[in-house]
Amino acid sequence: MDQDNLIAIPFVFEQPCPIRDVLDRIGDQWSLLILQVLEHGTMRFSAINRAIGDISKQMLSKTLKSLEEDGFIRRTLYPEVPPRVEYELTDLGRSFLVPMKELIAWADEHHRAICEARASYLANAK
Amino acid sequence: MDQDNLIAIPFVFEQPCPIRDVLDRIGDQWSLLILQVLEHGTMRFSAINRAIGDISKQMLSKTLKSLEEDGFIRRTLYPEVPPRVEYELTDLGRSFLVPMKELIAWADEHHRAICEARASYLANAK
């Protein structure tokens, strides 16, 4: 009996897939890092830049825009000279960090196991 | 207090940040999808292929290899003719899906809010 053909995946094919939509956002290089930095409170563009350290202005700008577009952060422009722009988490952004922190905790807890699995895989590959 | 860990970003040159390490794996196009598919039970290569539908053999092969390397899934080759290969979740893979499901639930719950934020952002941009 070939059960293989009968497999059905419940929701992964619906359009648009919510989890893919979210993963595409925070799965990139910088989004999660920025959200974590902003958890400390409102910060200016260059403060975020310094906090992360090795992000380029371009990527920071682009990522902040994405996060703002998705409602994770709020951007406030103070029309001074020179201009001042502040970023802060929205309620949506903060609520996102709740399940995200569980994933981070899992990663911390199991990182060693993953590394060991990699090492053992490499050893067996020889 | 783990708050210090969140802002300490200059670990880029140290051993891989656990959460980045995990996100790099499941943040790709297919890994999470495959893990979810395998949650239904042990499956053969072509069964996974059919279940996902629009994945190429190459990417499926590559992603399965990555997941196996990281210890999320187990690969069993039955030396028959024609060959049969079965994939299944390991305990590590199953335990990963626990926090992941919370994130998925969050995504389902807030997807509408994100879409609305995007729409409103677009409207304001005009």
Next chain:
DNA sequence: CTGCATCCTTCTCGATACTG
């Protein structure tokens, strides 16, 4: 100070064809 435009390099991923 903030942030966009341009250029350029690297990586990703799909299509196709081939092996055991």
Next chain:
DNA sequence: CAGTATCGAGAAGGATGCAG
């Protein structure tokens, strides 16, 4: 059936320079 090899298009991301 279960992969691997090769190619090419396109996206991601860094560096630099300019604008408001």
